[in-house]
Amino acid sequence: MTAAPAQPQRLHDPRTRRLLEAPVLPLLIRMALPNVLIMLAQASTGLIETFWVSKLGTDALAGMALVFPVVMLMTMISAGAVGGAISSSVARALGAGRRADADALVLHAVVVNIAIGLAFSALFLLWGRPIYTALGGKGDELEAALVYSNVVFAGNVFTWMMNGLASVIRGAGNMLIPALVTVLGVVFLVPMSPALIFGFGPIPAMGVAGGGLALVLYYIAGTLILGAYIALGCNPARFSLAPLRWPVFAVILRIGALSSIQSILTNMVIAGATAIIAARLGVAAVAGFGTGIRLEYLLIPLVFGIGAPLVALVGTNAAAGQHERATRIALTGAALAFAVTEAVGLFAALFPVAWLTLFSAEPQMIETGRTYLQIVGPFYGFFGLGLVLYFAAQGQHRLIAPMIAGLARLAVALGGGWLALDVTGDIRGLYVALALGLLAYGGLMLGAILRDHRASGGMASTLVASTE
Secondary structure (H helix, E strand, O other): OOOOOHHHHHHOOOOHHHHOOOOOOHHHHHHHEEEHHHHHHHHHHHHHHHOOOOOOOOOOOOOOOHHHHHHHHHHHHHHHHHHHHHHHHHHHHHOOOOOHHHHHHHHHHHHHHHHHHHHHHHHHHHHHHHHHHHOOOOOHHHHHHHHHHHHHHOOOOHHHHHHHHHHHHHHHHOOOOHHHHHHHHHHHHHHHHHHHHEEEEEOOOOOOHHHHHHHHHHHHHHHHHHHHHHHHHOOOOOOOOOOOHHHHHHHHHHHHHHHHHHHHHHHHHHHHHHHHHHHHHHHHHHHHHHHHHHHHHHHHHHHHHHHHHHHHHHHHHHHHOHHHHHHHHHHHHHHHHHHHHHHHHHHHHHHHHHHHHHOOOHHHHHHHHHHHHHHHHHHHHHHHHHHHHHHHHHHOOOOOOHHHHHHHHHHHHHHHHHHHHHHHOHHHHHHHHHHHHHHHHHHHHHHHHHHHHHHOOOHHHHHHHOOO
């Protein structure tokens, strides 16, 4: 009995031991705070493009609104779904002391991300027009959407590669290196986006295509930097030239596929609402809703800043047999995510025009976006709550609850929204359904973890212990 505690000390490197032993709340804040700041910086890359593209007119802005859910889907799946599967698998391998398995995961992760990135490139390069038409695009806004989409998806494999390599590093508990790469990317995009969109010196004006090219160049640079960091042996999980094995692929693909359903459901809600508004109210309303919904999308990298450490922390502790500590970490992260995202939502509801006028002064655009933020904004906390618990579920490789919660949100938001709009003819009915969908999502996720936690010993002791 007395020899048991010594085993982890021999198997775990100092960084992994810190994840297993440090006090929960201070550890989570130390890991999450810089990550949250950097994820916000990454989210600003989309806002930078939106700001500059808005100078090209309403059609260009509406075209980006059509493409943005799809681009965010790539980011959510590559960084949050498949990326979360990679991070949790690396964390669990390191937590269990299986260094060789952690090394093998790196090469397998690269192969998976290249294959999926190329597949999505082919899909949107070949069938982009019918896809965006189905989302409500037509006329000049559709043409702008296609120009932007074709450039972004020509380089989509680098989006997947950069996020996959960052996930390997995060799985080892290192949030700093991916964060630094993101900061450098934002610094790069601030001058590069307007230079490529409007032209500068010998650089010709490329219009909306220039914004897409700047984003692709950012992902290429990030891929090279993160790849070099791992190749030089700076990460606990390193490149290994061992033969590729199906069981290793299966771990990534199984968890990644289940996690991807969550990302797809989130984007189906946004894309479906966009299509409904396009059919009922036209291009200016789409631009207003698309600009308003960008604030909700901004919550995703914000919550990811808290959720990415949760994947590593929960996965490492669960694999080491510390299930009570893993639950304590998940509940602590849930409280942090709710507080931060609810604050953003309340601010947006109180001052919606301050956000919207950053991008346009068109009256119908402002009115549509304002109504959305005032109705849905106060429910943003439930989105943050549900999403961060999804990351905790990834760490434990338990993804049934997130799938059920995501389906419930889809049914309430789109099914209820379509019905409300059909009965009342008022777009506010759709927005109320979107808000109730967020409430259902967060409530079901919290209910699932509390139910599991009650079965393992009660919530009160966990919440008290989280401050130790």
